[in-house]
Amino acid sequence: MADGGSDGSGFRNDWLTKDFYKVLGVGKEASAEEIKKSYRKLARANHPDSNPGDTAKHEKFKAVAEAYDVVGDPDKREKYDEMRALGPAMSGGFGGYRGGGGNAGPGFDINDLLRDRSGGFGDMFGDLFGGGRSRPQAARPTRGGDVETSATLSFTDAMNGVTISLRLSSDAPCETCKGTGGKPGTKPHICPTCEGAGFVVASMGGAFQVNETCPGCGGRQLVYDEPCPTCHGSGRGLSSRTIQARIPAGVKDGQRIRLRGKGAAGENGGPPGDLYVSVKVTPHRLFGRKGDNLTLDVPISFDEAALGAEVRIPTLGGAPVTLKVPAGTPNGRTFRVRGKGAQKSDGTKGDLLATVEVQVPAQLDTTARQAVEAYRAATSAKPLRANLFSASSGEAS
Incomplete structure (x- = not known):
C-alpha cells in the first residue's frame, strides 16, 4: 500500500508519522485552551482567503486544520495519544507488519485488531480517522425567516372576514444545493473557523461575550471546497409562491396580523417562519369605526327632532x-343600537352608534315659510339668548 493510502478501515498510514502537536506548535501536555488558541492563530495567519496564491500557506492551513481535527477533540486526542504510545509497532503502518521485534511481538498484525469492529482498537482508529462510527456533526435545524407583506381590504370585507390570495417572495434555501452552499456532488467537511459549532464567540469589551453566526460557514457548520454555482456558497435563494390567507372578521385599519408557519421555509428540517400582514382598510361611504363600534350620521328634520319620530336606518x-x-x-x-358593530376577538359584536344631525332647509316654499313664521311668533316670548347677557356680567341667572 502506498504511503498516505488507506487500508480499508479509514486509517491513513501517513498519519502515523505525523506529530500533530508539533504542527500546532504546542507540547503534548498542552491544555485544550492552549491548543485552540494556537490553532486559531495559525489558521488566521495561513487562511487561503488571506493569502491568495501562496501555495505554501495553503498547505500549512490544511495541515493545521488536520491536526486540530484530531488533538482538538478530547476523545480523538486520547485515542491518538494511545496510538502513538504503541511506538515501533505502529511505525510500519497497517500494510504488513508482522513480527520482527518492537512492542508487538512475533506474529503481530495490526490489521487483525482493525478487523474487530466490535470495540477496542478497531473502534479507536475507526473513530479517530473516519472509518468507524464517527461522522461529521449534522447541521442543526434552523427556523425559517419571517416574511412581511401588506393587503388592502374593503370596509365590508374587514368587518366580515375574508380569504385573500397573497403573492410572496422570500428568502429560501437555494434550489440547486438545497441550502448547503456546496456544489452538488461534492462532499463537505467541518468548518475550520468555528470547528463545526456554527457560531464564533465575539468579545463585546470587558467580560461580555456574545455568540455570532460563523462567517466561514454561515452557521451551517460544514463547508465545501467548491461553492454552489447558483448561490455562490451562500445557500440562499428567492422563493416566489402564492398562498391563501384568512383575514379574521373585525380587523382594523393598520392592524398587523400574524399567520404562523406561512413565512420562509426552514433549513435542515427546521420549522418555517411566520407571515405578518399589514392591513389597510378603505373607508366606507356611510359607516365609520370607533374601536369595536360602528358609527353612522343620521339626518333628521326640525319637526322630527321637535315632535319626535321613528327613523329607519341601515346596518352594515x-x-x-x-x-x-x-x-x-x-x-x-347619539343613539346606541346594540350588537350591530364590528366583531370582537371573543366572537361578540360591538354596537352601532347613530348620531342625529338636524337639517336646515336651504329654501322654503310659501306654505313652509308661513308655518315657520307662525312658530316664531308663538315662541317669541321666550328668547333663547337671554342668559348670554346675564352670564357676561357675572350675575347669576
Whole structure:
C-alpha cells in the first residue's frame, strides 16, 4: 500500500508519522485552551482567503486544520495519544507488519485488531480517522425567516372576514444545493473557523461575550471546497409562491396580523417562519369605526327632532332597524343600537352608534315659510339668548 493510502478501515498510514502537536506548535501536555488558541492563530495567519496564491500557506492551513481535527477533540486526542504510545509497532503502518521485534511481538498484525469492529482498537482508529462510527456533526435545524407583506381590504370585507390570495417572495434555501452552499456532488467537511459549532464567540469589551453566526460557514457548520454555482456558497435563494390567507372578521385599519408557519421555509428540517400582514382598510361611504363600534350620521328634520319620530336606518350587511327619536331631541345626540358593530376577538359584536344631525332647509316654499313664521311668533316670548347677557356680567341667572 502506498504511503498516505488507506487500508480499508479509514486509517491513513501517513498519519502515523505525523506529530500533530508539533504542527500546532504546542507540547503534548498542552491544555485544550492552549491548543485552540494556537490553532486559531495559525489558521488566521495561513487562511487561503488571506493569502491568495501562496501555495505554501495553503498547505500549512490544511495541515493545521488536520491536526486540530484530531488533538482538538478530547476523545480523538486520547485515542491518538494511545496510538502513538504503541511506538515501533505502529511505525510500519497497517500494510504488513508482522513480527520482527518492537512492542508487538512475533506474529503481530495490526490489521487483525482493525478487523474487530466490535470495540477496542478497531473502534479507536475507526473513530479517530473516519472509518468507524464517527461522522461529521449534522447541521442543526434552523427556523425559517419571517416574511412581511401588506393587503388592502374593503370596509365590508374587514368587518366580515375574508380569504385573500397573497403573492410572496422570500428568502429560501437555494434550489440547486438545497441550502448547503456546496456544489452538488461534492462532499463537505467541518468548518475550520468555528470547528463545526456554527457560531464564533465575539468579545463585546470587558467580560461580555456574545455568540455570532460563523462567517466561514454561515452557521451551517460544514463547508465545501467548491461553492454552489447558483448561490455562490451562500445557500440562499428567492422563493416566489402564492398562498391563501384568512383575514379574521373585525380587523382594523393598520392592524398587523400574524399567520404562523406561512413565512420562509426552514433549513435542515427546521420549522418555517411566520407571515405578518399589514392591513389597510378603505373607508366606507356611510359607516365609520370607533374601536369595536360602528358609527353612522343620521339626518333628521326640525319637526322630527321637535315632535319626535321613528327613523329607519341601515346596518352594515344586515336588515335595517328603526330608531326611535324622542320629542325635543337636540342636534348631535347619539343613539346606541346594540350588537350591530364590528366583531370582537371573543366572537361578540360591538354596537352601532347613530348620531342625529338636524337639517336646515336651504329654501322654503310659501306654505313652509308661513308655518315657520307662525312658530316664531308663538315662541317669541321666550328668547333663547337671554342668559348670554346675564352670564357676561357675572350675575347669576
